[in-house]
Amino acid sequence: MAGQLDTHGRWPLVATAALVPTLALSVREPRLLPLAALFAHQTEEWVWPGGFLPWINETVIGSDDPEFPIDRPAGFLINVGFGWGLSLSALGGASAVAPQTALYVSHIGNAGLHIGWAVRNRRYDPGVVTSVLTLLPTGILGLRKLVRGPEVSRTQIVKGAAAGLAIAAGMFPLMKLRLKKRRQNPQF
Numbered sequence: 001m002a003g004q005l006d007t008h009g010r011w012p013l014v015a016t017a018a019l020v021p022t023l024a025l026s027v028r029e030p031r032l033l034p035l036a037a038l039f040a041h042q043t044e045e046w047v048w049p050g051g052f053l054p055w056i057n058e059t060v061i062g063s064d065d066p067e068f069p070i071d072r073p074a075g076f077l078i079n080v081g082f083g084w085g086l087s088l089s090a091l092g093g094a095s096a097v098a099p100q101t102a103l104y105v106s107h108i109g110n111a112g113l114h115i116g117w118a119v120r121n122r123r124y125d126p127g128v129v130t131s132v133l134t135l136l137p138t139g140i141l142g143l144r145k146l147v148r149g150p151e152v153s154r155t156q157i158v159k160g161a162a163a164g165l166a167i168a169a170g171m172f173p174l175m176k177l178r179l180k181k182r183r184q185n186p187q188f
Contacts, residue, residue: 008053009072011080012046015039034103034142035087037134041110042079045127052126059125060117061175069178082106082167090142094151101146101160102167107139109168 007013019039026032045052053075054066063069070078086106089099111131118128146152 007046007050008067008075009046011076012042015042015079016047019043029091031090031093034090034100034107034138035084037107037130037138038083038087040134041127041130042083044130046075046079050126055126060113061172061179063179068182069175074175078171094149094153097146097152097156098160098163100142101157102164104139104142104146105161105164106167107135107142109164111136111139112168113172 016039019036022032022039023036026036053070057063057066057068057070061069086099086103089096089103092100110127114125114128114131115136118125146157
């Protein structure tokens with residue numbers, strides 16, 4: 001149908017609908033800001049202006065399929081499972097330092113992907129605006145606060161940083177491997 005949003009699932013609409021209320025609630029509960037930042041980013045990528053799935057799959061990863069290797073289930077797992085789950089860890093305070101660190105490091109890595117691609121190619125990509133305006137500041141300020149926190153476990157920061165790096169740096173090779181397997185075995 002003409003004019004219909006192609007969000008590649010319903011969860012992006014939930015993120016978009018939750019953006020303004022989450023941002024409003026974060027005035028009283030600043031620990032919700034990482035979730036609001038992520039909702040803003042997911043809205044840009046998946047809803048308006050959208051186009052993330054074909055961009056990442058075809059342009060960045062090199063697939064001939066706009067919905068593979070990151071397909072709808074993988075998009076849901078990455079964005080809702082990891083993204084929303086890690087963002088909610090900010091509510092855990094000092095008891096959830098490792099997942100918060102993983103979130104902030106992965107936000108910086110995600111922003112690096114978007115900003116680096118846009119600079120190299122001198123054009124817009126779905127997610128670059130909110131990478132600059134929300135993900136990068138959230139990641140940097142969040143890490144800064146954790147590192148400066150006297151009650152924060154340094155061991156948990158190191159564990160979280162390793163997890164965040166694995167998420168940020170490991171996603172691309174994992175998806176390239178998934179694409180390679182499909183090319184070798186089309187029934188995959």
